[in-house]
Amino acid sequence: MSTDLPSWQESKLGTMKRTALWLVQVVGEGNVFTKNQLREAFPSVSQIDRRMRDLRDFKWKIHTNREDVNLGPDEQRFVQRGEPVWEPGRGTRPKSSITVSQRRELLAQYGYKCSSCGAAPGDTYTDAEVTAQLDVARREVVQPDGSKVAQLVIECNRCRVGGNKSDFDLPALIAQATSLPEIELSILRAWIEGGSRTFSTIETVWARYRALPFESQEAFRSSLG
Known part of the structure; x- marks a missing residue:
């Protein structure tokens, strides 16, 4: 001890x-x-x-x-180990901690899905026997006026463990989106309107191939010549 x-x-x-x-x-x-x-x-x-x-x-x-x-x-x-909560003046719950009702509202806003990968509670990840659970995460977002604001999102356990700690630059993202060719911008608008991304057949096949064990990947490649 x-x-x-x-x-x-x-x-x-x-x-x-x-x-x-x-x-x-x-x-x-x-x-x-x-x-x-x-x-x-x-x-x-x-x-x-x-x-x-x-x-x-x-x-x-x-x-x-x-x-x-x-x-x-x-x-x-x-x-x-994290902060030494036993020290005097430490271990007080942050004022920014959300309430149960706020968490419930956030879950509803995000359609009870992870904001990063779209996983819903109980979903099993394709490459592991682990089920998704949702929680609240905080992200720093650069606003159009250049200020940074901490905003809340819903994230699954895998994305949370991955630790997406990058700042999100809203003006830069808007500029990048509006510079897309019109056909790609139309696809992006459709994804935003529908609240989810639709995957083409080739993207679905690629994702499933990547989840295969190495030996099965070799068999798949061989079958394609």
Whole structure:
């Protein structure tokens, strides 16, 4: 156990802070723990799973089998330590955290689909036995006046783990779109109007080919001569 940190068993600390210390002092970064181990460590806390999830607001990375296919349904992996929430003045939920009703409205606005890849809750990714789950993500968007605004989007677990942290330059994107040939701009307008991208047969075949195991890819290539 680290001697420069308060004990995870210190009752004066809040549950989320104790959970963070338990991860550091008992589990250790990179290691796997089970839901039962977590509940046994905090037997009197009825919503300990939620307190664990709260740590993600402070840049703690804790994966389940949704992000790591090597984990069992009751297992989680402590991937990376985030902010030291146990320190004085730390561990207060960010003011920008959204409410349940705001999250519900955002989900409805995005049609209950990931803004990046279009996955819906429960969808299985084509190249892995992992199902999609949706959550709220924040993106910095450059506005026409040059200012940056943090805006909310809906993202699936895979896109969230991928970490699309780039700034989005709205004026540059508008300029790029309006410079497209008219036929391509018409296709783009149709996608925007329909709320989804339609794929041609060749694009569908390519995506399915890329998801094949290597041996099957070789057989596919050979069949095409």
